[in-house]
Amino acid sequence: MLNAAAAERNKGPILAVLRDCVSTDRPLQALEISSGTGQHVTHFAQTLRNICWQPSEYDRKSLASIEAYRAHYRLANVRPAIYLDASMPCDHWGGIQPESLDLVLNINMIHISPMACTEGLFKGAGVILKPQGVLLTYGPYAMNGQITPQSNIDFDYSLRQRNPEWGLRDISHLSSIAQKSGLFLEKIVDMPANNKCLLFRKESLV
Numbered sequence: 001m002l003n004a005a006a007a008e009r010n011k012g013p014i015l016a017v018l019r020d021c022v023s024t025d026r027p028l029q030a031l032e033i034s035s036g037t038g039q040h041v042t043h044f045a046q047t048l049r050n051i052c053w054q055p056s057e058y059d060r061k062s063l064a065s066i067e068a069y070r071a072h073y074r075l076a077n078v079r080p081a082i083y084l085d086a087s088m089p090c091d092h093w094g095g096i097q098p099e100s101l102d103l104v105l106n107i108n109m110i111h112i113s114p115m116a117c118t119e120g121l122f123k124g125a126g127v128i129l130k131p132q133g134v135l136l137t138y139g140p141y142a143m144n145g146q147i148t149p150q151s152n153i154d155f156d157y158s159l160r161q162r163n164p165e166w167g168l169r170d171i172s173h174l175s176s177i178a179q180k181s182g183l184f185l186e187k188i189v190d191m192p193a194n195n196k197c198l199l200f201r202k203e204s205l206v
Ligand SMILES: C[S@@+](CC[C@H](N)C(=O)[O-])C[C@H]1O[C@@H](n2cnc3c(N)ncnc32)[C@H](O)[C@@H]1O
Pocket: 004, 007, 033, 034, 035, 036, 037, 057, 058, 059, 062, 084, 085, 086, 087, 106, 107, 108, 109, 112, 113, 117
């Protein structure tokens, strides 16, 4: 069971957003893309028992960690983790069917992966979400071409030093990519430590 300090800190605030944006009284299907250690999915699944959670990862060590968390908590509403590369077309996403999900969750991946992953995330979510389904993303973002505060400017710089394809993305750019897949930015929620949750809803393109 790997432990990420950031996940430990942000899992409570993200759960509060989830409770506000998804129904808690009917069965729902959710996919988490880039589940990391497994801390988030097992935390959310303990409270949001009406949701059947599908964790996924690209990294093999993380897949093993998610399985260790699943074995530890023995949650009936968390499925075995699947390998999922967000940059691939969604017909390579472990057999997840079009319009089968109520929620797609993605925490702290968009800025720490190449843009192809973000494009794949929105494109795939546009296909696998049911109409009115929600894509919720969490992380630090630029807004109207500006990154604030200085700590996020420094973070963006350090990410780009590590990998020129990484870096904070602008919310308006994400919103326009999302729209091409029928997802509309409905809500921006300010989160602790200069992060945000972005809630996109799948709507008809007509
Ligand atoms: C900063 S970690 C965040 C993990 C977790 N969501 C969290 O917040 O603790 C970034 C994650 O993005 C994942 N990732 C990188 N490239 C990916 C890809 N092509 N498809 C899916 N996930 C990817 C990594 O494996 C890693 O788990």
